[in-house]
Amino acid sequence: xxxxxxxxxxxxxxxxxxxxxxxxxxxxxxxxxxxxxxxxxxxxxxxxxxxxxxxxxxxxxxxxxxxxxxxxxxxxxxxxxxxxxxxxxxxxxxxxxxxxxxxxxxxxxxxxxxxxxxxxxxxxxxxxxxxxxxxxxxxx
Numbered sequence: 001x002x003x004x005x006x007x008x009x010x011x012x013x014x015x016x017x018x019x020x021x022x023x024x025x026x027x028x029x030x031x032x033x034x035x036x037x038x039x040x041x042x043x044x045x046x047x048x049x050x051x052x053x054x055x056x057x058x059x060x061x062x063x064x065x066x067x068x069x070x071x072x073x074x075x076x077x078x079x080x081x082x083x084x085x086x087x088x089x090x091x092x093x094x095x096x097x098x099x100x101x102x103x104x105x106x107x108x109x110x111x112x113x114x115x116x117x118x119x120x121x122x123x124x125x126x127x128x129x130x131x132x133x134x135x136x137x138x139x140x
Contacts, residue, residue: 039079048075052110056093059105061113069110073117080123086110088128096130103128 036042044050049072052065061069076082088103088110107126115121 039082044072044075048072054106057102059102059109061109066113069113070117073114073119076114076119076123080120083123083125086114086124086126087133088126088130089134090130091134092131094131096132099130100128101130103130 036046041050049068052061052068054060054065055062076084086107088105088107090099090102090106092099094102104126107128111121111124111126114124
């Protein structure tokens with residue numbers, strides 16, 4: 001059976017205020033993005049939400065993040081052939097090493113939460129980009 005790998009930018013970024021409308025929509029770039037066909041990255045981004053945000057210097061999932069992850073877990077249950085890369089990000093504050101570790105804690109928090117909801121560990125992999133690939137270039 002063919003496995004599809006999508007980037008789940010769920011363990012993400014900076015400040016909770018960065019996603020003020022709570023839409024969690026992606027930017028539509030990259031392989032598989034832009035399509036809203038069922039089971040695609042575009043479907044996840046548009047219909048479920050592909051990001052959660054954290055308070056500054058935190059890897060704790062708030063209620064809004066948990067609600068997004070609940071939807072993601074349900075979606076992943078429907079598309080068990082999809083593998084997800086959970087990305088952890090941070091902003092430029094702090095050292096490179098600290099931000100890599102923070103991104104990893106964030107990605108692990110998401111993966112652990114999804115697994116408690118029944119998502120199979122084999123569907124998930126994590127990567128931390130720390131400050132190297134910020135999703136929001138603002139400094140606030």
